[in-house]
Amino acid sequence: MNQIKAGRVFYPQPQPIAKPASSSQQGISFEAIFSQKIKEQQSIEFSNHAIQRxxxxxxxxxxxxxxxxSSAVKKAKAKGANESLILMNDIAYIVNVPNxxxxxAVDRSSMGDNVFTNIDSAVIL
Structure with missing residues (x-):
């Protein structure tokens, strides 16, 4: 039953669900598969450094x-990339593909003589 206090609705706390048997007993757990699928569908994230840039x-x-x-990152991931340079609209993005x-991010005017290191792939859009 819902409770209303001071204009707010409070819902009852869900009861904990028993955890399934460990993955070593039944292969990969549902939770692990579900988490992986959710992560695959997530959009890209930006590090604090990238946001500042x-x-x-x-x-x-x-x-x-x-x-x-996001589409470029998915293409790079499908090819097995780890650290990718993505060129789009005169901007270079360095992306950690698995994450x-x-x-x-670097725009054309800031690129100058920059050398991009520690990348294993490039996607040009």
């Missing part, structure tokens, strides 16, 4: 840009 350089991403970047996280 985007703000400092005045780079704004539309929802279409985010979708294109789907943008590490940094």
């Amino acid at each position: 985007l703000e400092k350089r005045g780079i704004q991403l539309s929802s279409e840009d985010l979708n294109r970047l 789907q996280k943008v590490i940094t």
